[in-house]
Each structure stands twice: as C-alpha cells, then as structure tokens.
Amino acid sequence: MTPNRPYLLRAFYDWIIDNKCTPYLVVDANYPDVRVPQQFVQNGQIVLNVLPSAVGNLQLGNDFVTFNARFGGQPFALSVPVKAVLAIYARENGAGTVFTLEEDDEDEQDFLPESLDDEPTPEPPKPGRGSHLKVIK
Structure with missing residues (x-):
C-alpha cells in the first residue's frame, strides 16, 4: 500500500484550516533533500507556518511539501519531503498529530511477513489413540 502520511x-x-486555526509544520531539517532557510533551524528542526495567507503556491503532494514564503523579508522557495514532516498542529491550541518513524516503516513494506515472530510454527498434535470419552445410551 502507499504511505498514509501524505493523506494524513x-x-x-484541511481540518486545522476549517477550524480557523493556523497550521504549523515541524520539519526535520537534517533529513535529505530538505530545503529550508538554515538560519531559522533550531536543534535540527524548523517550525513552519503554512497558513494560506502566509505562503504562496502551497502543494501538499505525496512526496514533497513545497511552497514559497518570506523569512526576514527575503523570499524563499521551500521543499520538504513528506517523510521529513514530524508533526502538524494548530498554533492556537496544539491540536494535530505527530508522525512516528514506525508509521513510515510499516508504510514502506511491500508486503507483510507471514509471521512476526522468529519461532518456528509448532507442529499440530499427532493423532493418538481414540478419545477417552464413551457413548452412554
């Protein structure tokens, strides 16, 4: 199946915008192919305001989030792989979600293994002598 992160x-x-709140993205600025203004990165992360009035040409694609914004008055074209988005939340009340590494690990599997444990499958019991039950008439 395709990853669910871009859909979520x-x-x-949409939910944050519909509730008239300001959506913020928390991005892992050290993730490969992240293009953000590095002078605003703190502890390897950057928080981005993606309110429609704050950004231009916002695209929430399946692989990348791209948009134009101004930082310190300077225009900047941002590009963030969806996998680099750590969280999305509303500035006003903190409602949103945090994405975990485990979700990505599950999303990238081409198929599920038959068994998750390493123990061999136990053999079914061998037929022994007949039942110990008796028919009573």
Whole structure:
C-alpha cells in the first residue's frame, strides 16, 4: 500500500484550516533533500507556518511539501519531503498529530511477513489413540 502520511498530512491541514486555526509544520531539517532557510533551524528542526495567507503556491503532494514564503523579508522557495514532516498542529491550541518513524516503516513494506515472530510454527498434535470419552445410551 502507499504511505498514509501524505493523506494524513492533508487531512489534518484541511481540518486545522476549517477550524480557523493556523497550521504549523515541524520539519526535520537534517533529513535529505530538505530545503529550508538554515538560519531559522533550531536543534535540527524548523517550525513552519503554512497558513494560506502566509505562503504562496502551497502543494501538499505525496512526496514533497513545497511552497514559497518570506523569512526576514527575503523570499524563499521551500521543499520538504513528506517523510521529513514530524508533526502538524494548530498554533492556537496544539491540536494535530505527530508522525512516528514506525508509521513510515510499516508504510514502506511491500508486503507483510507471514509471521512476526522468529519461532518456528509448532507442529499440530499427532493423532493418538481414540478419545477417552464413551457413548452412554
């Protein structure tokens, strides 16, 4: 199956906007292919205001989040892989979601293993002598 993170990201974004709140994205700025203004990165992360009036050309795609914004008055074209988005939340009340690494691990599997444990499958019991039950008439 395809990863669910981009769908959840779009759903939470719409939900936050519909409730007249300000959507913020928390991004892992050290993730490969992240293009954000590095001078605003703190502890390897950057928080981005993605309110429609704060950004231009916002695209919440399946692989990347892209938009234009101003930082310190300077225009900047941002590009963030969806996998680099750690959370989306509303500034006003903190409602939203945090994405975990486990979700990505599950999403990237092409198939589920037959068994999750390493123990061999136990053999079915061998037929022994007949039942110890007796028919009473």
